[in-house]
Amino acid sequence: MNSLSQIPSISWLDSQGSEGVESDAHVGAALNWLASSSGDAAAFFDRLRAAQARYRAITAEASFLGKDPSWSDLGPDIVAAYLAQGKSLLDDRRTYDFALVSHVAPWLKQLGMNIEALKRVDGAVGRALRMLRNKEVLPDTAIFELVMASNYAAAGYDVTFIEEGSGKTPDLKLSGGESSVEVFVELKRLQRGSYEIEEQRRHVEIFSRLDVLLNKLGLSVDIDVTYEKVLSDVPVDYLLQRMNRALENQIILPNGYPWKDEYGRGIIRPANVDAVRHDIRNSYLYFGMKLARLLSGRAVSDNHYHLSAEASPSPKDPRYIDRIKYGSVVTWKCIAQASIERKAKYVMSKLAQADRQIEGHGRGVIHIAMDVELDSDASDLRRQRNSASLCSFQLESQTIIVHLHYFVPRQSENHSWLSDETVDTFSRLEEPQEPFRAFPCSTKLDNGLPAWRQKLRP
Structure with missing residues (x-):
């Protein structure tokens, strides 16, 4: 889903002379x-501008070049850091982050598309205020709740956020619509699993040992x-x-140096630094996914590549380079069965919680959302397990429908x-x-593949 609509005059948004990436009236309306x-x-x-300033300072550090930031890297006000990506899309290209923005912009876009319906949702302002006051908690769950509430309102329902009391309560009450029967909605969002986070942290350690050698010898390799x-x-x-x-091998192999051992398999080839130099001959190149693709000659997966290079940063934006002396890329994946099993976090506990919160209120609908890895066997296994769980789970409430939402926020050179x-x-x-989708107006791809198996052309 991508918008190129023009933003109207908005008094609160102030570009401060900066240039944005995309003018999107819906993102502006949501903010x-x-x-x-x-x-x-x-x-x-002011909070969002302060978050943009923190991002600018952090990414100006030489040690940060080529590293995608996490929300926790961007200071104690995580809510402001999150929402600032929407503002940066509109007014500040320097603080717009390729790796983070797809976790934010689609949700603000959808919220803005439903802005008139959102204004009719009883309790929506209170839910937003509670989110904004809780600075240290990533607001993706609250944004999911607000988006789904606005989607139901846009579909013709009267929607009310139910205030949390001493007992278990669902999130929303729906009335009107096609039926006069009240329906209660519970919304859950699975966070990224600790095993997946630890696995990626471990690979940073493995790469860091190699990185010292790559820079010492000025190597340009694709691993x-x-x-x-x-x-x-x-x-x-x-x-x-x-x-x-x-390096010790004296035999020159035309297709690179392959290996296979008890830990895995791989290949080391020369990196295509000439492709990078051709690309930046008259322009700058972001030190990220496209650089990895040019060095390796293949598409790379979000969160599963590392870069090492000596390059000259742009004076206007140190995240971009205009000259390169040498550069290497490492791409990786883990197919160990234990790894796939651990990352295939499934929905049983969230489903049980949602069932208890709807129980005793009436007919119910449950939405459970989760981010999944692109092109991942673990994502395939997660879906299989989730489906088996839903088919066998004994609901105690009057829940009639359960929707499982799988989201793949991704980086793209074309969007x-x-x-x-x-x-x-x-x-x-x-x-x-x-x-009942979170993004009902997005383009449907009827090729039978799930979100994480969709391919993009570079």
Whole structure:
């Protein structure tokens, strides 16, 4: 889903002379609604400008070049850092982040598309205010709740956020619509699993040992590795050892230096630095996914590549380069069964919680959302397990429909932001039920593939 619409005159948004990436009236409308909901619009945008300044300072550090920031890297006000990506899309190209924006812009876009319906949702302002006051908690769950509430309102329902009391309560009450029967909605969002976070942190350690050698010798290599053991069992100097053996090998192999051992398999080839130099001959290049693609000659997956290079940063934006002396890329994945199992976090606990919160209130609908890895066997297994769980779970409440939402926020060279959604729907009703999507106006791809298996052309 991508918009190129023009932004109207908005008093609270102030570009301060900066240039944005994309003019999107819906993202602007969502930010203005949140500003109004905060009770102090000027202070709200001051928070976002402060978050932009923190991002600018952090990414100006030389040690940060080529590293995608996490929300926790951007200071204690995580809510402001999150929402600032929407503001940066509109007014500040320097603080717009390729890796983070797709976690934010689609949700603000959808909220803004439903802005008139959102204004009719009883309790929406209170829910937004509670989110804005809780600075240290990533607001993706609250944004999901607000988006789905506005989607129901846009579909013709009267929607009310139910205040949390001493007992278990659902999130929303729906009335009107096609039926006069009240329906209660519970919304859950699974956070990124601790195992996945730890696995990626471990690979940063493995790469860091190699990185020292790459910079010491000024190497330009392309390394692609597939681990067959969990990364906690892989020696931290594993890639360093493989690189040293390749350098010691006197035999020149036309297709690179391959290896296979007890930990996995891989290949080391020369990196295509000439492709990078051709690309930046008359322009700058972001030190990120496209650089990795040019060096390796293949598409790379979000969160599963590392870069090492000596390059000259742009004086206007140190995240971009205009000259390169040498550069290397490492791409990786882990196919160890134990790793796939651990990352296939499924929905049983969230489903049980949602069932208890609807129980005793009436007919119910449950939405459970989760981010999944692009092109991942773990994502395939997660979906299989989730489906099996839904088919066997004994609901105690009068829940009639369960929607499972799988989201893949992704980086793309062709879009300012992009997120794919797959929805699996399970129903107790006799007639088939259409999925109730978070992004109902996005383009449908009827190729039978789930979100994480969709391919983009570079």
